[in-house]
Structures are given as C-alpha cells and as structure tokens.
Amino acid sequence: MKNMFSFPALIGETSLGLVKNVGQWGVFSLSALAGAVHIRQLFPKVLQNIHFIGFKSLNIIILVAFFTGMVLGLQGYYTLIKFSAEGMLGVAVALSLVRELGPVLTAIMLIGRAGSSISAEIGIMRISEQIDALTTMNIDPVRYLVTPKMLASFICFPLLTAVFDCVGILGGYFSSMLLSSRSGIFFSKIQSSLLLEDVTGGFVKSFVFSFIVITISCYCGYFTHLNQASAGAQGVSNSTTSAVVQSCVYVLIADYIITSFLM
Amino acid sequence: MNTAPLIQIQNLCKSFHGRVILQDANLDIHRNQITAIIGKSGVGKSVLVKHIIGLIDADSGDIIFDGQPYSRMDRKAFSAIKNRCSYMFQHNALFDSMTVFENIALPLQEKFALNKTEIADKVNARIAQLELTEVAHMYPKQISGGMQKRVALARALITEPEIIFFDEPTAGLDPIRKKTVFSMIHRYHEQLNFTAVIITHDIPDIFYIAHTVHILDNGRIVFSGTPVDLEQSGDPELYSYTHGHEMLVDELTGLHNRVSLNQKLDALLGALDNGEHLAVSTVRIAGLRMVMDFRGNLLAHALIKNIAKCVRGLVAKSGCAGTFSHEVLVAAARTTDPSVLATHATALSRFFNSEAIQEFCAENRLHVEIGGILATTGDTASSAIQNALAMSKKCI
Numbered sequence: 294m295k296n297m298f299s300f301p302a303l304i305g306e307t308s309l310g311l312v313k314n315v316g317q318w319g320v321f322s323l324s325a326l327a328g329a330v331h332i333r334q335l336f337p338k339v340l341q342n343i344h345f346i347g348f349k350s351l352n353i354i355i356l357v358a359f360f361t362g363m364v365l366g367l368q369g370y371y372t373l374i375k376f377s378a379e380g381m382l383g384v385a386v387a388l389s390l391v392r393e394l395g396p397v398l399t400a401i402m403l404i405g406r407a408g409s410s411i412s413a414e415i416g417i418m419r420i421s422e423q424i425d426a427l428t429t430m431n432i433d434p435v436r437y438l439v440t441p442k443m444l445a446s447f448i449c450f451p452l453l454t455a456v457f458d459c460v461g462i463l464g465g466y467f468s469s470m471l472l473s474s475r476s477g478i479f480f481s482k483i484q485s486s487l488l489l490e491d492v493t494g495g496f497v498k499s500f501v502f503s504f505i506v507i508t509i510s511c512y513c514g515y516f517t518h519l520n521q522a523s524a525g526a527q528g529v530s531n532s533t534t535s536a537v538v539q540s541c542v543y544v545l546i547a548d549y550i551i552t553s554f555l556m
Numbered sequence: 557m558n559t560a561p562l563i564q565i566q567n568l569c570k571s572f573h574g575r576v577i578l579q580d581a582n583l584d585i586h587r588n589q590i591t592a593i594i595g596k597s598g599v600g601k602s603v604l605v606k607h608i609i610g611l612i613d614a615d616s617g618d619i620i621f622d623g624q625p626y627s628r629m630d631r632k633a634f635s636a637i638k639n640r641c642s643y644m645f646q647h648n649a650l651f652d653s654m655t656v657f658e659n660i661a662l663p664l665q666e667k668f669a670l671n672k673t674e675i676a677d678k679v680n681a682r683i684a685q686l687e688l689t690e691v692a693h694m695y696p697k698q699i700s701g702g703m704q705k706r707v708a709l710a711r712a713l714i715t716e717p718e719i720i721f722f723d724e725p726t727a728g729l730d731p732i733r734k735k736t737v738f739s740m741i742h743r744y745h746e747q748l749n750f751t752a753v754i755i756t757h758d759i760p761d762i763f764y765i766a767h768t769v770h771i772l773d774n775g776r777i778v779f780s781g782t783p784v785d786l787e788q789s790g791d792p793e794l795y796s797y798t799h800g801h802e803m804l805v806d807e808l809t810g811l812h813n814r815v816s817l818n819q820k821l822d823a824l825l826g827a828l829d830n831g832e833h834l835a836v837s838t839v840r841i842a843g844l845r846m847v848m849d850f851r852g853n854l855l856a857h858a859l860i861k862n863i864a865k866c867v868r869g870l871v872a873k874s875g876c877a878g879t880f881s882h883e884v885l886v887a888a889a890r891t892t893d894p895s896v897l898a899t900h901a902t903a904l905s906r907f908f909n910s911e912a913i914q915e916f917c918a919e920n921r922l923h924v925e926i927g928g929i930l931a932t933t934g935d936t937a938s939s940a941i942q943n944a945l946a947m948s949k950k951c952i
Contacts, residue, residue: 417652418651421647421649421652422645422647422649423649423650423651423652425611425645425649426643426645426649426650426651428609428610428611428638429609429611429638429641429642429643430642430662430663430666430667431635431638431639431667432662432663432666432667437666
C-alpha cells in the first residue's frame with residue numbers, strides 16, 4: 294500500500310520543491326535587482342567585479358573564440374565547397390557566431406570561470422557565518438554581495454560576447470586564409486549579409502544569460518545551508534556543482550526560447 | 557529611570573528537524589546590565605540569542621524589544637532595532653578576504669556617513685586599544701585564534717552599539733586573555749553603559765562581571781537571578797554550574813560535594829531503623845586551604861586523593877563519604893554497633909600516623925583532627941557534622 298502511493302508522493306514532493314525553489318529564486322533575483330538603486334554606493338564593488346568577471350576572463354574568451362572561429366571556418370569550408378559556395382564562408386562563420394555560438398559559448402565559459410567561483414565564495418561565506426555577520430550588522434547581504442556581481446555581469450557578458458564574436462570571426466578568417474586563395478571576400482560578404490538585428494539578438498541573449506548565470510550561481514551559494522543532504526565543505530561543493538549544471542541547462546533552454554522569438 | 561526589561565523572551569519554542577531545542581523559554585534582559593546565559597554545550601544558548609537578532613525565526617512564542625513585540629513589528633522597525641545591536645559570533649565570522657583593518661571598518665563604512673579619515677581614526681584607535689596594531693594589515697587566516705577573537709570584539713564594539721551580544725567571547729583564549737576580555741567588557745560597560753548579553757562557559761569568571769545569570773537546560777530557563785542568588789542556591793542541579801571545577805575533583809576522589817553530602821546524610825538519617833545509628837566521622841585538616849592558596853591546588857589534591865581512599869574504605873555501600881568544606885572530610889555509615897566509631901577513628905589515625913603523611917603534614921604545617929558521633933533520626937546532616945567536629949581530637 295505504501296509503495297502504491299510513494300511514486301505519486303515523490304512527484305508531488307519534487308514538484309512542490311521545484312515551485313518553492315523557483316519562487317525563492319525569483320524573490321532572491323528581484324531583491325538583488327532592487328539593490329541596484331544604491332548603485333552609487335556599490336560602484337567600487339561593481340568595478341571590482343567587472344575586473345573579476347570581465348577582465349580576468351578575457352584571455353580564456355579570446356582563446357576559445359579564436360579556435361571556435363577556426364573550427365567553424367574549417368567545417369564550413371568543407372561543407373560549402375561541395376556546393377561551390379566557399380565564398381559564403383564569412384557569412385556562415387559570422388552568423389553562427391553572432392547569433393548563436395558567441396553568446397552561448399561566452400556564457401558557458403563564464404559559468405565555468407566566474408559562476409562556479411562566485412557560488413563557492415558565497416557558499417563559504419554562508420557556512421562560516423559571514424553572511425549572518427552582515428545580517429547582524431544590518432547590512433543587506435543580497436545587496437552587498439549579489440547586486441554588484443549582477444551589475445558587473447550585465448556589463449561584462451555583452452562586452453565579452455562582442456569580443457568573442459570579433460575574435461571568432463578573425464579565427465574563421467585565419468582558417469579561410471589557410472584553406473582558400475579567395476579569403477578576400479570573407480569580410481566583404483560579412484559586411485553585406487550581417488544585419489543589425491543579428492547583432493542585437495546576440496546581445497539580448499547575452500544579457501538574459503548574464504541574469505540567469507549570476508542569479509543561479511549566487512542563489513546556489515547563498516542557500517548552501519538549506520541543503521539538508523550535505524553540510525560544510527561538501528555542501529559548498531554540491532552548491533557549486535549545482536550552480537554550474539543548472540546555469541548551463543537554463544542558458545540552453547533560454548537560448549532556444551529567445552531564438553524562437555527572434556527568428 | 558526605565559526599570560522595565562529591555563528584551564523579554566516569552567514562551568519561545570524552536571525545533572530543528574524534529575529535535576526540540578527551546579521549549580517555552582522565558583527570559584528578561586534588563587537595560588544597561590551585563591546578562592550572562594550559561595548552560596551545557598549544545599543546549600541552545602546561541603539559538604536563543606540568535607532569535608533576538610533575527611537570524612532565526614521562532615516556531616512559536618514572542619520577543620518583546622523595548623515594549624514592541626516582534627510578531628507585530630514591520631521590517632523598518634526591526635531594522636531600527638538591529639541598528640542598536642551588535643553581535644560577536646562564537647567562531648568570529650570574520651571576512652576572510654578582508655584585512656583586520658577592513659573587517660573592523662566595515663560596519664562604519666556601510667552604516668555611517670563618515671569620511672575615510674574619520675573611519676581610519678576610529679578603527680586605528682580601537683586596533684591600538686586591543687593590541688592589534690601589528691596585524692592590522694594581515695588577513696584573519698594569518699593571525700592566531702586569540703587575535704581573531706579580539707578582531708571580532710573590535711568589530712562588535714566599533715559602532716558603540718546600545719546592546720552587544722557576545723557568543724562565547726573567550727572560547728579558545730588562554731586564561732590571561734580570558735580575564736582581559738572579561739575585564740575589557742566590564743570596563744567598556746562602565747564607560748559606555750551598554751546592555752551586554754554574554755553566552756559563556758567561563759564559570760566562575762563571568763559571575764564577577766554579570767549582574768544577572770540565566771541558566772538554560774532542556775530548552776527552558778531553569779534559573780534567573782543574580783550570581784549571588786545562584787551561589788547561595790542549595791539546588792544540587794545548580795551547584796554543578798557554580799562549582800563545575802570542583803565537580804571534577806569530586807569525580808576524581810569519589811567524594812560527594814557539600815550539597816550532595818548534606819542531601820545524602822539527611823536521607824540516611826531519615827531512613828534509620830529502630831536502634832540504628834549513623835556513625836559520622838570527620839577529618840579536619842587545618843592549614844589545607846593555605847596549602848591550596850600558596851603551594852597550589854594540585855599538591856593539596858594529591859593529599860585529598862589519598863585521604864579519600866581511606867575515608868571511602870570506612871563506609872559500606874549504604875554509607876557515604878564527602879567533602880564538607882575545603883578542610884573537612886566526612887564519612888558516615890549506618891550501624892547498630894556503637895564501636896564502629898572507634899574503629900573509624902583507629903583506621904584514620906593509622907593512616908595519618910604513616911611516615912609519609914607525617915612528613916608531608918610537617919613540611920606543610922598541617923594539623924589533623926579526627927572526630928565522630930553517633931547521630932540519630934532527630935539530627936540533621938549539618939548538626940551531625942558540627943557535633944562530630946566539636947568532638948574532634950588532635951591526631952597530628
């Protein structure tokens with residue numbers, strides 16, 4: 294009898310847990326957004342976070358973007374040559390990067406580099422009572438810890454996406470130079486085919502991704518103590534893993550939804 | 557002058573995952589006083605105080621702060637209360653990515669409209685006061701546990717709050733630093749007249765600075781009163797809190813402490829059968845207190861441990877042996893044979909006449925007197941012991 298009810302109970306329990314988590318995440322994210330009214334006071338912290346999320350991620354973004362562009366150039370060339378359309382390589386590389394790969398890969402690289410680190414940092418602050426200490430000092434921990442990171446990511450994600458796009462296109466061009474003697478038309482085709490809507494769409498995506506990545510990373514770290522299955526260092530480790538996995542999944546889901554609206 | 561309690565905790569209940577921590581806890585904290593909350597480890601002292609500062613929400617019950625109940629308080633009013641408070645965490649809760657200076661300066665930077673110079677002046681003054689100047693530029697992980705404690709204390713005091721909660725401020729400190737921390741709290745309290753709530757295990761040190769003591773046990777406050785009230789209380793449960801350090805000695809010697817000895821003797825006297833007596837023998841070691849004060853407790857304890865073996869050997873399971881004071885040991889046994897008293901006296905004399913004990917007593921100028929009486933049902937523990945002491949004869 295007990296087994297008969299256990300499966301529906303499990304579904305109910307999971308659904309309720311999910312709804313509760315989404316609600317809590319929503320309130321948490323809105324609180325962080327609301328904290329942005331104190332931007333003047335938070336400005337030094339926003340700059341620190343721009344340095345951490347943006348500047349320190351620049352090397353890895355450039356490296357990944359360059360090789361992504363090269364691979365796109367290589368794959369695109371061998372596909373397009375079958376249709377004698379290798380002249381369209383620049384357009385193929387640019388559109389793929391600007392519309393899709395630029396925002397998504399930038400977001401995924403930033404999840405790995407900054408998101409995991411932010412989640413672990415806030416998680417450790419939680420288990421070592423540093424967040425409680427802020428509360429007792431009557432300093433809003435969400436405003437103090439999350440809002441500057443959110444504002445910094447709103448600035449860094451689109452900028453790094455732009456860098457990714459540009460470096461990726463250069464990588465594609467480098468590939469085309471190695472493969473074809475007609476690499477000169479690479480940029481002229483991009484100029485004639487790439488529309489402003491494509492660029493805007495990519496930035497819209499990167500802006501949405503920044504919100505998703507930063508709120509999920511901070512949320513997972515902030516509520517580390519509520520994870521009943523594990524505590525202490527293991528709890529922080531689980532929160533970090535959870536932040537990375539959830540951010541990646543929600544970025545891809547959001548990517549599909551935004552793309553379907555933009556198309 | 558407002559004599560109403562500043563904080564009233566009323567019927568507070570809290571459970572974690574089905575484990576009851578607080579059950580109808582009631583407690584008053586008076587303004588401008590030092591209030592100590594003591595209790596065994598893990599009974600929920602920190603949980604109780606964290607309710608006041610808003611870190612934990614109660615399952616039921618209420619907290620009334622300056623006449624305003626938390627249950628009917630809006631966020632703004634609660635925020636105003638938090639601005640009046642400061643909290644020093646048991647494990648310090650220092651920001652590990654900030655230097656000592658930045659840790660102490662944080663509350664001033666975030667809550668007050670002060671310029672950099674004003675903040676630096678205030679922080680440097682506090683740093684100098686707490687002898688932290690040399691480590692001001694270091695990170696918390698680079699300094700010792702005792703120093704971290706002092707940084708946490710400096711951070712709690714920097715805003716000169718009206719109410720400060722100290723969660724085990726002396727945990728992990730050496731005895732000298734412990735005394736420094738307590739005297740510092742006492743000194744600041746006299747200067748600034750704040751309300752202090754101290755959770756501590758440092759007994760009896762805390763009794764010298766606290767105005768009120770609350771004991772938390774089994775989720776409830778089992779004692780509220782002044783340290784003197786607590787010391788004078790005859791409750792054996794409370795005795796373990798006030799004389800915890802002596803309890804260890806009692807466990808090592810196997811002797812009952814004063815309160816428990818009195819209770820046991822009263823029980824034995826009340827249970828005497830017709831024709832039965834309680835043979836009460838006393839050993840008074842005059843000068844033992846002087847040995848404790850001037851030559852050390854350990855030396856005195858070594859002697860008591862040896863005497864305890866002899867005294868315990870005199871009484872059967874139905875009897876009892878204990879310490880009536882620092883200098884008086886008592887052995888009592890139920891008997892129908894009045895000659896038992898003489899047997900006890902002979903055994904004790906034999907022990908004290910041994911060469912080693914004689915030498916020890918001579919060296920430390922100790923004088924031993926042995927006494928005894930046959931107490932009956934009408935006697936009380938105290939009168940029986942006093943009578944036995946009155947019958948004492950010099951042995952050494």
